[in-house]
Amino acid sequence: MKAQRKPVSARHSLYAKISIAQKQLGLDEDIFRGLLESRYGVRSRKQMSDAQLVDLVGHFEAQGFRPKPRSGNPKGAGRREHGKMRALWLSLYHLGVVHDPSDAALAAFAKRVTGGKQSGVDALAWIAGEDAFAVIEALKDWASRDGGVNWEPYASTNGPFHNERCRVIEAQWRKLHALGAVRIDDRGALDRWACRALGIASHSSITHFDAAQLDTLIRQFGEMIRRRMPEERS
The missing domain is CATH 1.10.260 (434 Repressor (Amino-terminal Domain))
Structure with a gap:
């Protein structure tokens, strides 16, 4: 029997307005989090109540923020x-x-x-x-x-960087391990498996792969996951 789908919260619309307001008003992440802390005593939107989110949108509108209208075109x-x-x-x-x-x-x-x-x-x-x-x-x-995806940026000597495809692959790898399809012996196991799957001779981190290679790996892992998922799924 399929599980009922969870309803989508109206908070997402408020989150979106706040994201747009940050860009329109030129608030970087440090300034934004400082505002949340001084005004609401929190450091993240997810810690705020619905009423506080509405209040924050009102505050931004008082500062000149104008939400973009919905497009019918x-x-x-x-x-x-x-x-x-x-x-x-x-x-x-x-x-x-x-x-x-x-x-x-x-x-x-x-x-x-x-x-x-x-x-x-x-x-x-x-x-x-x-x-x-x-x-x-x-x-x-x-x-x-x-899905267990961690969207945090990667650390490097040149500063943090985002690679969402790699984050999806890492979550797939963990799911495949939970399904008994792969073994996670060490931190390099995923990189070695990926290189073999793509026919890459030298050992390389998946964060060095290009978008096409990562998309191929995501599809391959997806096929493996779907083959091993139980018949009755949510």
Whole structure:
């Protein structure tokens, strides 16, 4: 029996407005967290109540923030945002979290996030601005919660850097280990397995692979996960 899907919280829309306000008002992360601490006694949006999130949006509007209106015109939607949504949806599929990789399934999810049956945005092509932020953040939260993806940046001598594909692969590797498909003998096991799978002779970290190589690895791991998932899945 399939488990009921968890409802998407309206908090995502508030998160999206706050993200847009940060950019419009030029608030870097340190200043933003300092504001949260001085105003609400917290360092993260996730520690705030719904009322506090609403208050913060009001505070930003008093400072000059103007939310972007929803777009009813497909031409106004950002291709980059749509590509991000599809990439995250496929990542959830290859993590074994969702079982329909189609755009139609993604559109149904996005409609719930952007207002539900009565007021949600019907087509992916119409999603832009704060709605796009809300959908992307909801997908990332889902991947973190049910897929085990850690979205934190990597550390390096040149400073922190993000590689979301690698983070998805690491979560897949952990899931494959839990399913008994691979053994995690040491920290280099994933890198060695990836090099063999892609036919790379020399040992290299997955963080040095290009996007096409990482996408190939994500698909291969996704196939392995789906073959080993039990028949009755949530």
